[in-house]
Amino acid sequence: MDYFLTEEQQMIVDVARQITDEQIIPMRAELDETEDYPRDILKSIAQADLYGLYIPEEYGGFGGGCFEMALALEQFSRGCTGVATAFAASALGAYPILISGSEELKKKYLEPIAAGEKIAAFALTEANAGSDASGIQTTAVLDGDEWVLNGTKQWITNAGEAQIYTVIAITDKSKGPRGATMFVVEDTDPGFSYGVKEKKLGIRCSSTRELIFKDCRIPKDRVIGRVGTGFITVMKTLDQSRPGIAVLGVGLGQGALDEAVTYAKQRVQFGKPIIGFQAVQHILADMAIQLEAARALVYSSARHIDVHKKDMSKASSMCKVFATDMAMKVTTDAVQVLAGYGYMREYPVEKMMRDAKILQIYEGTNQVQRNVVGQELNKEYTRS
Amino acid sequence: MKIIVCVKQVPDAKDVRLDPKTNTLAREGVQSIMNPYDRHALEEAVRIKEQFGGTVTVLSMGPPQAEATLRDAVACGADDAVLVSDRAFAGSDTWATTYTLSQAIKNIGGADLILCGKQAIDGDTAQVGPGLAERMGIPFVAYVRKVNDCAGGSIKAERLMDDGYDAVEVALPALFTVVKEINEPRVPSLKGKMRAKKLEINTLNAVDIEADLDQLGLKGSPTQVVRVFSPELRGERSMLNGSADEQVAQLFDKLEPLL
Numbered sequence: 001m002d003y004f005l006t007e008e009q010q011m012i013v014d015v016a017r018q019i020t021d022e023q024i025i026p027m028r029a030e031l032d033e034t035e036d037y038p039r040d041i042l043k044s045i046a047q048a049d050l051y052g053l054y055i056p057e058e059y060g061g062f063g064g065g066c067f068e069m070a071l072a073l074e075q076f077s078r079g080c081t082g083v084a085t086a087f088a089a090s091a092l093g094a095y096p097i098l099i100s101g102s103e104e105l106k107k108k109y110l111e112p113i114a115a116g117e118k119i120a121a122f123a124l125t126e127a128n129a130g131s132d133a134s135g136i137q138t139t140a141v142l143d144g145d146e147w148v149l150n151g152t153k154q155w156i157t158n159a160g161e162a163q164i165y166t167v168i169a170i171t172d173k174s175k176g177p178r179g180a181t182m183f184v185v186e187d188t189d190p191g192f193s194y195g196v197k198e199k200k201l202g203i204r205c206s207s208t209r210e211l212i213f214k215d216c217r218i219p220k221d222r223v224i225g226r227v228g229t230g231f232i233t234v235m236k237t238l239d240q241s242r243p244g245i246a247v248l249g250v251g252l253g254q255g256a257l258d259e260a261v262t263y264a265k266q267r268v269q270f271g272k273p274i275i276g277f278q279a280v281q282h283i284l285a286d287m288a289i290q291l292e293a294a295r296a297l298v299y300s301s302a303r304h305i306d307v308h309k310k311d312m313s314k315a316s317s318m319c320k321v322f323a324t325d326m327a328m329k330v331t332t333d334a335v336q337v338l339a340g341y342g343y344m345r346e347y348p349v350e351k352m353m354r355d356a357k358i359l360q361i362y363e364g365t366n367q368v369q370r371n372v373v374g375q376e377l378n379k380e381y382t383r384s
Numbered sequence: 385m386k387i388i389v390c391v392k393q394v395p396d397a398k399d400v401r402l403d404p405k406t407n408t409l410a411r412e413g414v415q416s417i418m419n420p421y422d423r424h425a426l427e428e429a430v431r432i433k434e435q436f437g438g439t440v441t442v443l444s445m446g447p448p449q450a451e452a453t454l455r456d457a458v459a460c461g462a463d464d465a466v467l468v469s470d471r472a473f474a475g476s477d478t479w480a481t482t483y484t485l486s487q488a489i490k491n492i493g494g495a496d497l498i499l500c501g502k503q504a505i506d507g508d509t510a511q512v513g514p515g516l517a518e519r520m521g522i523p524f525v526a527y528v529r530k531v532n533d534c535a536g537g538s539i540k541a542e543r544l545m546d547d548g549y550d551a552v553e554v555a556l557p558a559l560f561t562v563v564k565e566i567n568e569p570r571v572p573s574l575k576g577k578m579r580a581k582k583l584e585i586n587t588l589n590a591v592d593i594e595a596d597l598d599q600l601g602l603k604g605s606p607t608q609v610v611r612v613f614s615p616e617l618r619g620e621r622s623m624l625n626g627s628a629d630e631q632v633a634q635l636f637d638k639l640e641p642l643l
């Protein structure tokens with residue numbers, strides 16, 4: 001379907017598609033097996049200028065928005081959602097600086113992130129703080145010219161690979177929602193280390209680890225925004241980044257549909273290709289319909305978010321839920337179409353099905369997203 | 385360091401067929417691409433530039449459509465592009481081509497290093513690189529698989545051989561042809577693509593390069609193509625049957641008389 005991309009947007013798609021077809025797809029099965037971080041592929045992505053897509057030109061980026069980022073992510077995820085996650089997580093880590101950081105922080109950190117010379121990561125989740133961000137226990141205390149961090153973050157994507165971490169910690173427990181602050185922590189800061197690499201169901205080449213802060217001392221000027229605004233920055237960051245997760249679902253769904261249709265045309269049973277059976281055709285048709293509907297919603301939401309900075313939560317949450325539920329369904333259906341072969345690691349669809357699950361969980365579970373949509377509806381109808 | 389990379393637009397080998405009636409290449413509907421070996425030459429030039437500084441100019445002799453290949457090269461890191469294009473060049477063999485390219489290079493101010501692919505996948509002669517070096521009177525190294533160092537007016541490289549490699553050091557200016565082992569070409573970058581779209585391609589004709597018209601195109605080409613044909617597949621084929629041991633025994637019986 002024609003989404004009327006500008007010439008520049010089409011270029012983004014073309015560059016990302018070439019990397020996906022030439023470098024990601026040939027490597028994905030091996031990366032899934034070895035669980036190795038896809039360093040070489042990410043280097044190519046950096047060389048192609050795609051790490052800076054959403055970063056303003058004044059900081060060395062391309063000056064695009066959520067939508068431009070989505071176009072690249074869709075392609076990468078069509079190849080491998082693990083690689084795409086590793087790439088996307090750097091943007092997630094950079095958004096707090098972009099959204100709330102001082103001019104100094106932006107200059108210092110966004111340029112190397114845009115060039116792909118440095119990778120970022122975002123650290124909110126802790127053992128007792130999943131959906132409920134208010135449960136965080138990591139603390140930061142000002143001591144002279146330094147903040148001292150203590151606590152453990154868990155399941156942080158890009159941990160151990162990134163050089164720049166945006167971390168939320170409690171700075172004044174008595175202030176409740178205004179008692180948390182975001183900081184930039186660098187990989188070389190004293191008192192900062194990582195836990196072991198998690199073993200996961202899917203997106204196995206992306207790295208997921210703990211961040212451990214033991215009297216980790218960082219300079220005073222590493223505060224992102226004002227002290228006490230941590231939760232606001234986190235919410236704005238996730239509103240901005242969620243269409244990125246949604247579009248990973250679209251790319252993944254496309255990859256699964258491509259595999260399923262190609263296979264159905266080749267597989268012969270009862271004397272004809274299985275695509276000739278209406279039951280199979282209907283599965284494929286439903287996959288295509290759901291996929292296109294999700295793509296349309298994600299593209300519109302991303303474009304909306306790029307223009308309406310003060311009204312993004314609902315669009316962001318709606319597209320995340322719809323596109324990632326679609327990806328789970330479509331990848332499961334792809335396995336059904338390939339049946340026994342689909343269940344084997346020889347074909348890529350079982351991996352796609354394993355990869356799909358995370359999309360319904362991270363950056364806010366789909367239940368929590370529905371809560372957001374519901375709350376926004378409640379607000380909207382009260383106002384009018 | 386001024387580097388010139390010579391690139392040729394060729395039909396995509398995946399699509400190439402011979403027209404069975406005329407025995408010429410069926411170009412209809414066939415995609416054009418940058419000669420794959422030239423892509424490695426370009427990548428090496430860009431890497432040399434990134435490491436040692438300088439500029440990379442891509443140069444192509446060809447019809448106006450070859451501009452697409454030059455833009456592709458700019459998207460992949462070249463700074464500048466020159467197209468040498470004139471009806472007078474039509475029908476050039478490698479002799480006339482090296483003359484034309486050498487005139488063009490003289491005209492754009494020469495280079496410290498000229499890189500070419502080891503051969504083009506359509507003609508497969510591998511003559512243009514060495515021929516051009518000869519025309520220009522500069523040293524030539526074929527089958528370069530690695531460029532090691534580049535300082536003080538000379539360059540160190542490795543030349544791939546059947547049984548290993550030669551380490552060579554050459555005074556600049558020089559011309560290298562490269563093999564695909566030399567590097568893994570990058571994909572075009574976004575900024576490169578945008579630059580490529582806008583870039584004014586410097587287009588030169590026979591007059592611009594101050595060429596002697598008698599040495600151009602068909603007139604300047606001593607090579608006569610008498611006939612082009614697909615070789616017929618001949619030779620007897622037979623399948624061996626039976627267990628592995630039996631097949632080995634049969635194979636031995638067939639080979640023994642030849643020893």
Ligand SMILES: Cc1cc2nc3c(=O)[nH]c(=O)nc-3n(C[C@H](O)[C@H](O)[C@H](O)COP(=O)(O)OP(=O)(O)OC[C@H]3O[C@@H](n4cnc5c(N)ncnc54)[C@H](O)[C@@H]3O)c2cc1C
Pocket residue numbers: 089122123124125129130131132154155156157158200208358361362363364365366367368371
């Ligand atoms: C591979 C991976 C990578 C991750 N990367 C990062 C990262 O880079 N940075 C980071 O900070 N975090 C990261 N996370 C954490 C992720 O964002 C959380 O897992 C997610 O927010 C959910 O938290 P939880 O797993 O603790 O689930 P819980 O909050 O314990 O939820 C359990 C169940 O209860 C439901 N539930 C909870 N509260 C409600 C409610 N109010 N209403 C309805 N249902 C509710 C949930 O939907 C879910 O079904 C990652 C997680 C994984 C698995």
